[in-house]
Amino acid sequence: MTNPLDLVFSALADPTRRAILAMLLEDDMAVTDVAEPFDMSLAAISKHLVVLTAAGLISQEKRGRVKWCKLEPDAMREASVWMQAFGQMDAVDLDAFEAFLEHELK
Amino acid sequence: MTNPLDLVFSALADPTRRAILAMLLEDDMAVTDVAEPFDMSLAAISKHLVVLTAAGLISQEKRGRVKWCKLEPDAMREASVWMQAFGQMDAVDLDAFEAFLEHELK
DNA sequence: ACAACATTCAACCAAATGGTTGACGTTTAT
DNA sequence: ATAAACGTCAACCATTTGGTTGAATGTTGT
Numbered sequence: 529m530t531n532p533l534d535l536v537f538s539a540l541a542d543p544t545r546r547a548i549l550a551m552l553l554e555d556d557m558a559v560t561d562v563a564e565p566f567d568m569s570l571a572a573i574s575k576h577l578v579v580l581t582a583a584g585l586i587s588q589e590k591r592g593r594v595k596w597c598k599l600e601p602d603a604m605r606e607a608s609v610w611m612q613a614f615g616q617m618d619a620v621d622l623d624a625f626e627a628f629l630e631h632e633l634k
Numbered sequence: 635m636t637n638p639l640d641l642v643f644s645a646l647a648d649p650t651r652r653a654i655l656a657m658l659l660e661d662d663m664a665v666t667d668v669a670e671p672f673d674m675s676l677a678a679i680s681k682h683l684v685v686l687t688a689a690g691l692i693s694q695e696k697r698g699r700v701k702w703c704k705l706e707p708d709a710m711r712e713a714s715v716w717m718q719a720f721g722q723m724d725a726v727d728l729d730a731f732e733a734f735l736e737h738e739l740k
Numbered sequence: 741a742c743a744a745c746a747t748t749c750a751a752c753c754a755a756a757t758g759g760t761t762g763a764c765g766t767t768t769a770t
Numbered sequence: 771a772t773a774a775a776c777g778t779c780a781a782c783c784a785t786t787t788g789g790t791t792g793a794a795t796g797t798t799g800t
Contacts, residue, residue, distance in 0.1 A: 538647035540639075553720065
């Protein structure tokens with residue numbers, strides 16, 4: 529009933545969670561550091577991380593008192609594959625992808 | 635505020651809506667025919683179609699008393715592009731990305 | 741031992757979501 | 771003219787979602 533795609537797409541539907549994923553694209557991060565740029569409580573971010581973990585989009589590993597968040601890029605692949613069926617879209621839109629890198633990562 | 639990606643991903647998060655999109659991949663359909671295979675009311679399907687339309691994933695055109703639903707595959711493109719950064723590429727490995735670009739643009 | 745730090749838990753709240761039913765406006769066919 | 775078909779609207783309902791706050795649980799450094 530709870531299709532993995534449900535979890536992935538609904539996790540991706542929230543802009544805060546997408547921003548978190550973009551941050552983790554650069555490097556693994558502790559929960560507190562993930563929360564820092566956002567104007568919301570740490571508890572709220574903690575919940576978002578639970579959602580991302582449930583979807584398999586990230587993993588969390590506790591070392592000492594710090595819980596490290598790590599991107600799990602494979603989880604998006606199923607969803608990506610599903611979407612490819614609808615494209616006469618190219619596998620990679622180079623212009624858009626470069627624009628994305630420019631905007632999102634730097 | 636309401637990022638287009640929000641609308642696309644949250645539209646895709648529901649299995650009924652994904653099934654509708656898959657049906658429309660084959661051919662344009664009237665609302666009643668879209669609803670036929672599902673075990674829920676026509677009104678419920680009508681609402682799902684509103685959500686898909688708001689996300690730009692389909693369009694609806696009324697001809698006579700029949701409203702035709704048509705897939706709009708371009709809407710998924712932005713979302714797909716966003717995902718490419720995580721799914722297909724090892725984003726940490728920028729060397730590989732550059733190599734990819736070089737090969738692709740040659 | 742103690743205080744500070746990192747994170748989650750629990751209770752709560754408002755708003756959004758996904759469904760129902762019945763009434764309603766159009767358009768088509770007889 | 772009337773009835774049937776197509777689809778939406780409005781009101782309602784239960785559940786989920788995304789946020790809050792304050793207390794609680796580890797863990798670390800002094």
